[in-house]
Amino acid sequence: MPSSTSSSEPRALGAAWALAVLLAAAALFLLDRHGRGLGVPAGLIDSMQLWSIQRDRVYGDAPKAVVFIGASRSAYGIDPKTWRSLVPATKPVMLSLNGRHPVALLRDLAADPDFRGLVVCDVDTHGLLRRWWDMQQDYVDYYHRRWNLNWRVHRLALNAWQRASVLANPALGWKAGLQRWVEGGRVYIPVTRIDSNRGGEILFDRFDPAASAKAFDDDADRKMREPRPTADEFMADARQIQLWVRQIRARGGNVVFFQPPVSGRVAALEHEYFDRAAYWDAFAALEGIQALHFDDVPGMGRLALPDHSHVRGADRATLTRLLAEELQRRGWLDAATTGVR
Amino acid sequence: MQFDSLTFLLFFVLVLAGAALTRGWSARKNLLLVASYVFYAAWSPAFTLLLAGASVLDWFLARRIHAAASPSARRWWLAASIVLNIGTLALFKYGPFLHANLAAALAMVGVHIDPWSLGLVLPVGISFYTFQSVSYTFDVYRRRVEPIHSLRDFCLFVAFFPQLVAGPIVRFTQFAPQLVEPRAPSAAALAQGAIWLTWGLFEKIVLADTVFAPVVDAAWSNLANLSSSAALAATLAFAGQIFCDFAGYSCCAIGAARCLGFALPLNFRNPYAAVGFSDFWKRWHISLSTWLRDYLYIALGGNRSGAWRTYRNLMLTMLLGGLWHGAGWNFVLWGGCHGLLLVLERRLRGERDGEPRGLSRLAWAGFTLVAVVALWIPFRSPDFASTAQFLQALATPWTPLDFAATLALAAFGALLLVQWRVRDHDLDALLARTPRALLAILLAALLVLIVLSPGDTHAFIYFQF
Numbered sequence: 001m002p003s004s005t006s007s008s009e010p011r012a013l014g015a016a017w018a019l020a021v022l023l024a025a026a027a028l029f030l031l032d033r034h035g036r037g038l039g040v041p042a043g044l045i046d047s048m049q050l051w052s053i054q055r056d057r058v059y060g061d062a063p064k065a066v067v068f069i070g071a072s073r074s075a076y077g078i079d080p081k082t083w084r085s086l087v088p089a090t091k092p093v094m095l096s097l098n099g100r101h102p103v104a105l106l107r108d109l110a111a112d113p114d115f116r117g118l119v120v121c122d123v124d125t126h127g128l129l130r131r132w133w134d135m136q137q138d139y140v141d142y143y144h145r146r147w148n149l150n151w152r153v154h155r156l157a158l159n160a161w162q163r164a165s166v167l168a169n170p171a172l173g174w175k176a177g178l179q180r181w182v183e184g185g186r187v188y189i190p191v192t193r194i195d196s197n198r199g200g201e202i203l204f205d206r207f208d209p210a211a212s213a214k215a216f217d218d219d220a221d222r223k224m225r226e227p228r229p230t231a232d233e234f235m236a237d238a239r240q241i242q243l244w245v246r247q248i249r250a251r252g253g254n255v256v257f258f259q260p261p262v263s264g265r266v267a268a269l270e271h272e273y274f275d276r277a278a279y280w281d282a283f284a285a286l287e288g289i290q291a292l293h294f295d296d297v298p299g300m301g302r303l304a305l306p307d308h309s310h311v312r313g314a315d316r317a318t319l320t321r322l323l324a325e326e327l328q329r330r331g332w333l334d335a336a337t338t339g340v341r
Numbered sequence: 342m343q344f345d346s347l348t349f350l351l352f353f354v355l356v357l358a359g360a361a362l363t364r365g366w367s368a369r370k371n372l373l374l375v376a377s378y379v380f381y382a383a384w385s386p387a388f389t390l391l392l393a394g395a396s397v398l399d400w401f402l403a404r405r406i407h408a409a410a411s412p413s414a415r416r417w418w419l420a421a422s423i424v425l426n427i428g429t430l431a432l433f434k435y436g437p438f439l440h441a442n443l444a445a446a447l448a449m450v451g452v453h454i455d456p457w458s459l460g461l462v463l464p465v466g467i468s469f470y471t472f473q474s475v476s477y478t479f480d481v482y483r484r485r486v487e488p489i490h491s492l493r494d495f496c497l498f499v500a501f502f503p504q505l506v507a508g509p510i511v512r513f514t515q516f517a518p519q520l521v522e523p524r525a526p527s528a529a530a531l532a533q534g535a536i537w538l539t540w541g542l543f544e545k546i547v548l549a550d551t552v553f554a555p556v557v558d559a560a561w562s563n564l565a566n567l568s569s570s571a572a573l574a575a576t577l578a579f580a581g582q583i584f585c586d587f588a589g590y591s592c593c594a595i596g597a598a599r600c601l602g603f604a605l606p607l608n609f610r611n612p613y614a615a616v617g618f619s620d621f622w623k624r625w626h627i628s629l630s631t632w633l634r635d636y637l638y639i640a641l642g643g644n645r646s647g648a649w650r651t652y653r654n655l656m657l658t659m660l661l662g663g664l665w666h667g668a669g670w671n672f673v674l675w676g677g678c679h680g681l682l683l684v685l686e687r688r689l690r691g692e693r694d695g696e697p698r699g700l701s702r703l704a705w706a707g708f709t710l711v712a713v714v715a716l717w718i719p720f721r722s723p724d725f726a727s728t729a730q731f732l733q734a735l736a737t738p739w740t741p742l743d744f745a746a747t748l749a750l751a752a753f754g755a756l757l758l759v760q761w762r763v764r765d766h767d768l769d770a771l772l773a774r775t776p777r778a779l780l781a782i783l784l785a786a787l788l789v790l791i792v793l794s795p796g797d798t799h800a801f802i803y804f805q806f
Contacts, residue, residue: 010529016777017532020784027789145462150342150349150383157347167792174793175551179744 028167035166038187042166044194046098048139049155052147054093054198059114063091067109069102070122072202072310073260076192078122078323079316080199086324087333090118094198100135101127103241106255108140110244118333119248119255120323124262125274126223128283130237159196193313201313209306216308217265224273231278238283245288254290256332257283258323261294261301264308290332297326342383342502344538344593345545352380353597357526360601366523370497373601380502381466388464391429392500398425399474400495403481403488415482422478430471433461438668466506468665472632474499477513479636486513494520503597507590509608509628516603524602533772536784537596540768543787544589548752551794553582556749557721564727567734574746579721580714581753584612587626592768607767611760613713616696616706618682621713633662651687656680666720671728675720682712710757 036042044050058065066083068074075096083092095105102121109115126132162168170176171188180187191207194200229237245255259280262270274280276293284291294300300322303311311319327333342349356376363369382389399422406418431439444454477498480486489495498516499505560567560575567575591608598605608628615621622630638658644651656677663676690697697705722728742750763771772780 010527010532012777013532013536013780014528016781016784017535019778019781020788023781023785024788024792027785028792031789031793148384150346153348153351153383154346157351161347168795170795172793173551173795174547174790175748177793178748183744 028165031172032165032167035169035172035187038172039189040166040169040172040187041190042163042168043190044159044162044196045169045190046194046198046200047155048142049147049151049158050194050196050198051095051097051139052143053152053155053196054095055143055147056152057091057093058095058109058112058117060091061116063089065093065117066090067093067117067119068096068122069105069109069119070096070258070260071100071102071127072096072098073262074120074122074258075198076200076202076313077260077311077316077319078120078199079320080197082317082320083324086321087328090333092197093117096122096198097136097139098192100139101132102136103128103133104135104137104140106241107133107244108144110247113251115248116251116253118253120327121255121257122260123257124259124270125234125276125279125283126269128238128241129229129234199316201316202307202310204306204312212307213264213309220265220269223269228273231275231282234279235282235286238286241283242286242289249288254332256327257289257291259291259293260319261303261305261311262309263305266308290330292323292326292330297322300326342380344590344597345542345550348383352376352383353600357531357600361526369523369525370493370520373502374493374497374500377497377500377502377505381500381505384465384506385462391464391467392470393496395426395429395471395474396496396499397492398422399478399499400489400492403478406478406481407488419478419482423475426471426475430467433463433467435664435668436461469508469510470499470505472510472629473512476510476632476636480513486517489513489517489520491520501598501603503594503601503603504605507587507594508626509591509594509606510632511605511628515606519603526601530602531600533769534596534598534600536772537592537599537768539596539784539787539791541589541592541594541596542791544585544592546589546794547787547790548756549582549585549589552752553578553585553749556746557582559745561721561727561731564730564734567731567737568740569735569737570739570742571746572731572734572737574742574750576714576718577753578746578749579717580613581749581756583717583720584609584756610767611764613710613757614706614760614764615709615713616702617690617709618679618686618712620696621709622679622683629662629665633658633665637661648687652684655683655687659683669724671719671722671724674725675716678712678716678719 058067066087068078068080073096075094075098078092078094078096080092080094083090096102102123106119106121109119158168166172169190171190176187179185189206190203192200192202248255259270270276270280280291280293283289284293300319303315303319305311324333342352356372359372359376360369363372378389378392381392402418402422402425406415406422409415409418440454440456444456447454477486477495481488489498494517497520498511498513501511501516504511556578557575560571560578588609595605595607606628608626610624610627612621612624615624638654641654641657642650643654657680659676659680660673661676663672663674663679666672666675696702718731719725719728722731775783
């Protein structure tokens, strides 16, 4: 129950609050300036909520959704704004997730009776292996179990806060600051940038791309030392994926599997470890599967990949245009669209 | 809607402004009822129908109970209320659990039944508002209260948004007088309520989500490689997390209600400073433990029929209390162990009132803390196998703790010290003796820490109950 208060008590509490808000505002202002001085930029931070706002947009027939799913190569390689300008009768939706292969989301879209759009699925042979199928499942679960109007409004307000203040960045949180104070180390400066439509780019000027390329190469070499499923095992799993594609096609939607360009040992993972004819091409030959390999798209293999895995920000428009033109050339864009401009 | 969302901030500002500008008590109650349903609809608009249906039903049944001429008719109307309320709760919350156990039992005799296929989603807060609503019909049956005439007022009692989804479970006797006497936001109420809200958000966002949760999640998601030191840190971190998460929500609820001029009962009073298990349950989730005492334990006979009946009633109450927390055997185990500890305490200490003194007090306090913390392990684990795996990890070699685990341990230690230091005081009592300049500095620090904890927002743990 509320405690009893004297007549001066509300005024004293009000004064305490006024002073507290003033002190907090001053402290936060100074901390914001300090964070900017350390080189941390204000900007959006990707999250399940930002992703879920896009997940909500996959529905509807006019314009028809073109849903990009996959990992970082499409997340930081496909530019939704460029796509929209090239194929204006479609609605690009970016659902790719850095570091996560997309089969769980493909499975979810296949099970969604209201989804009738085009899925452009950025995935390589390695990413199709069954062991990676659940990598995006936590996002799918979040969307179906916890996403609601409350979090939608929250996230839209958070976007404004993240654009306005660097203090929204966890790297400048009190816990990260305390850890730096105790253990040493420098503040983490983000090396990617993302828009509210989840189109993003890698900022190669903020780190050493050669070191990153070596890390990707080493990771590819590690993967190539792991046991590989036989082509028969791979195709048995691929037929399950084929069933999900059929479900989407039966509702008037479509799926295109797309291998974005890679180089160095990352390319060797696809070219040497997996025999293309026995794996990727066999998958592409399944009835109803439409698959596109960067080797088969003129100009795509010539794009510069500073870290062997991702295009530069300036090349996102080119990659997006090459992809749209190739889909148009193959007749894989929906007939209802006006085609690529 | 969650208190730790920016959505709630916008919503609450609008509700406060609306309540302040609305003239007339009846119109203000209409506004609060609409706001409460909007608050609930932010999760799922469809389930507002369930909430409304349950409210209308209990309002009607309570009137029938009161109007019934014969005791048997009164019992029948009460039974209808219990069956419909608990039946709905059972369908949504325990349906898959009961079905899975029935299927397993039948499978042992060679009978196979189809898997549960209803795919029902658990409505948020159903356990809380069901208990609140049922307590009203019980109280009318026991002639402790007269049935309320206004359907609108009863619906507001059930759905009042600060306590709707995670308590405190408010009794009709506590809330009804507040529906009669007009109340509105005032400067004094706002200043006090905002302090409770800020403290609740600090407990939830800074302590539960930022300090404790990462250590807990890291441990329980990697049981196979857990060291004894990490398991111990995670156990204490979960003890800290579940307290700060739930007590934080309760503080926010009390604060939001107080801003609007309402008073909700205290739900936590420094539970880790308990001396004995009955003392713990007088301090932890007070509104649930008193509900279980008044409507289950006493209904079963309480301590009126000898020691063994008392022990049986304690065990049944705690087993069902455990099951209230979730449809799983791990919750039954947790409740059962607490029941056994209550029986053991009663056996050792008898009916003596008051706390033990001297070394005995220290021993009871230590034993209570260790047992309560240890029992959070099955509570947090999804199944018995995970519990066993976690307990095995406690016997593995000790490894150095990382920064997050060390911070969590330090925070839990600080939490214990503070709870012992202010053991018998609530926030109001502490506020009353804090100099205003110091209070301003503390509030500023809390606000800064809340803003500087920008992690992913977590659901309140108790929402799932």
